[in-house]
Each structure stands twice: as structure tokens, then as C-alpha cells.
Amino acid sequence: MKTSKLVIIIIGPPGSGKGTQATLLADKLNLYYFETSKIIEEKVMGAEKDEYVVVEGKKYFLVDEKKIWESGGLCSPPLVTFWVMEKIKELAEKGEGIVFAGSPRTLYEAKKIMPLLNKLYGKKNIKIILFTLAPKTSIWRNSHRRICELLRHPILYNEETKKLKKCPLDGSKLISRGKLDDPETIKIRIKEYKDRTLPIIDYFQRQGYQIEKISAAPPPAVIFKRILRILK
Numbered sequence: 001m002k003t004s005k006l007v008i009i010i011i012g013p014p015g016s017g018k019g020t021q022a023t024l025l026a027d028k029l030n031l032y033y034f035e036t037s038k039i040i041e042e043k044v045m046g047a048e049k050d051e052y053v054v055v056e057g058k059k060y061f062l063v064d065e066k067k068i069w070e071s072g073g074l075c076s077p078p079l080v081t082f083w084v085m086e087k088i089k090e091l092a093e094k095g096e097g098i099v100f101a102g103s104p105r106t107l108y109e110a111k112k113i114m115p116l117l118n119k120l121y122g123k124k125n126i127k128i129i130l131f132t133l134a135p136k137t138s139i140w141r142n143s144h145r146r147i148c149e150l151l152r153h154p155i156l157y158n159e160e161t162k163k164l165k166k167c168p169l170d171g172s173k174l175i176s177r178g179k180l181d182d183p184e185t186i187k188i189r190i191k192e193y194k195d196r197t198l199p200i201i202d203y204f205q206r207q208g209y210q211i212e213k214i215s216a217a218p219p220p221a222v223i224f225k226r227i228l229r230i231l232k
Contacts, residue, residue: 005097006031007121008231009104011197012131014189015141016216017223018101019154024224025099029231032096036103038152039083044069055082072188074196077108084109085116092120102197110200114207127231128209130201131216135190142186146174 008025010018019035026033047062054060060079068075084103091098098121104110117126146155148167155161155174167174204211212230214223 005095005121005125006231007097007117007126008099009126009128010099010101010131011128011201012102012216013133013135013138013193014186015138015145016131016133017141017220018131020220021223021227022099022101023154024220025227028228029097029099031099032091034084034087034091034098034100034103035152036080036084036100036105039087040065040069040075040080043083044075053079053082055079070185072185072192074105074192077106080105081109081112084113088113088116088120097121104200106196107199107203110203114204123208126209128204128211129227129230130211130213132213133216135187137217138190139183139186142181142189143183145181146176149173149175 006029008022008029008031010022012018022033022035025031044062044066047066049063050061051063052059052061055078058078060076065075065079074080081104088098104113114126144162148155148170150167150170150172155164155167165174166172201211214226214230216223
């Protein structure tokens with residue numbers, strides 16, 4: 001079932017505000033915020049010993065994937081791609097548009113996911129945005145990041161919010177993501193992004209997609225306006 005709905009893909013390093021902008025775009029344009037990291041987290045964090053998923057004939061043990069996730073590495077691409085593609089099909093069937101934050105994450109995922117998106121949504125309806133951010137800023141932002149316990153909203157850290165204890169959107173407790181946002185883990189995540197995620201930009205360009213590059217350094221409101229101008 002093909003839909004003419006919009007698909008927005010935001011690629012960028014850790015801490016570049018992908019989640020914040022995806023949340024804003026989802027609300028503004030009535031899109032489904034597809035948070036791959038949340039899907040992975042839900043699948044692996046409660047994993048029991050010996051629990052596994054079979055993809056392309058191979059077993060992927062979720063406890064092992066949890067260890068990779070917590071260390072700052074990227075979980076096995078075939079497994080992540082399986083989860084992502086199943087969700088994409090479900091959303092397309094419902095006729096929902098999508099905004100992705102940080103997905104696809106690897107060249108393997110891109111080569112699997114993009115043909116499916118083309119088939120279900122049409123290439124002309126797919127918009128790709130690349131955020132740029134200095135590693136030093138990425139580390140600072142991530143190590144200060146908090147999310148709400150209930151709906152996992154990212155909360156921007158600044159003078160006005162640093163003393164907040166509850167999410168202003170849903171009232172739940174604000175928490176850190178533990179090991180995932182530890183400075184040393186963030187350095188690993190930045191290297192993983194550089195080595196394994198950035199190469200998909202070349203793939204996108206070879207496939208004829210237009211890449212819109214935006215600096216993620218300005219305040220979220222400024223970036224949001226720039227994205228809306230691009231989408232027009």
C-alpha cells in the first residue's frame with residue numbers, strides 16, 4: 001500500500017538535537033516520530049538470559065545487544081534493520097508520515113531501508129537533513145542531557161531548565177540515560193557515528209537524494225525555522 005505522506009530523515013552526531021527537532025516536526029506536520037533508539041531500548045533493556053531473535057538465519061541474543069548498546073556501540077545492523085522495517089510497514093499501512101531521528105545508522109541499514117521507503121512513500125516524498133556539530137559540543141550536550149521517565153522527552157539543558165526535576169510536558173521525573181550519556185561512552189558513540197553512520201551520506205547522494213546540511217549549534221527554535229524553510 002503506497003502513501004503520499006512525507007518522510008523526513010535527520011542524520012547527525014550524538015547531541016545534535018535530532019530528537020528535539022523530530023518531536024517539533026512530528027507535532028507541526030502530523031508525522032510519526034520514529035525513534036530507533038527508543039525501539040532498541042525497549043527491545044533490549046528488559047531482555048532475559050538466552051532470549052534471542054532470528055534474522056536471516058542468525059540468532060541475535062538480546063543480552064549481548066544490550067551490552068553493545070550500553071557501551072556506546074551500534075547494535076547489530078541486521079537485527080536493528082529487521083525491527084525498523086517491520087515498524088515502517090506498519091506505519092505505511094496506517095497511512096502515517098514519518099520523521100526519523102538518527103536512522104538509518106549504518107550503510108547496511110540504509111541499503112535495506114531506503115528501497116522500502118521508496119516503495120511505500122515514493123522517492124520525491126523523502127527529505128534528508130544532515131546536522132553538523134563539533135565533537136566538544138556533542139560531549140557537553142550529551143553529558144548534561146536528561147529525558148523524562150514517562151514519554152522519554154529530551155529536555156534542553158540551560159539556565160532555566162537545569163534545576164527542573166519534573167518534565168514540564170507530562171510531569172514525570174527527569175532522568176539521565178546512565179552509561180549511554182557518560183562522557184567516555186559519548187566519545188565511542190561519536191567515533192561510531194563518524195566511522196559507520198556518515199558513510200551513508202555518500203550512498204544517499206549516489207542514489208540521487210538531495211542532502212540539506214544544517215549546523216546544529218544554534219538554538220532549537222532557529223534550527224526548526226531553517227528546517228521548515230527547507231521543507232517548503
